[in-house]
Amino acid sequence: MLIADQLERLATQNVHQLAGQVANLAFWISEAIQAISVVDDYPTRFRRLRDAQVDWVKEHGSKVSGYCPHCRGACEFGPQTPEPPRRVPTQDLAAARDCVRRAARRYLLRLYREHLLDEDVVRRACGEIGVGVEAEDFHVDC
Secondary structure, eight states, rough: OHHHHHHHHHHSSHHHHHHHHHHTTEEEEEEEEHHHHHHHHHHHHHHHHHHHHHHHHHHOOBBBOEETTTTTEEOOOOOOOOOOOOOOOOHHHHHHHHHHHHHHHHHHHHHHHHSSSHHHHHHHHHHHHTTTOGGGGGGGOO
């Protein structure tokens, strides 16, 4: 996910760049929350899409010809009723959600370690994105 990639990049910036990003912290947390929400709402959106597409195909008697890689044209076994759309596997959705959460957590902890955020701010933001933090995460090595 793009937001996870961006948060990972932010977590590796120089301190002066991180200081500038603290001004946008609410934005980045909001983006992470929104990305997680998009992933979590996918099954509902997919069911609506699938049901509407299947109904349309049925009502209109739609037929499509598949692509034939041999003759590079319409398949001779077509046209056929189109297959319903395929859902993104649950494990892929879980991986996307976890990726955003891990990246946001890493970014927040980096801000803490650079003394740009207080522990309570990090804990609150991590709670908002649904990722845990442990006491050990707040030990700063000098």
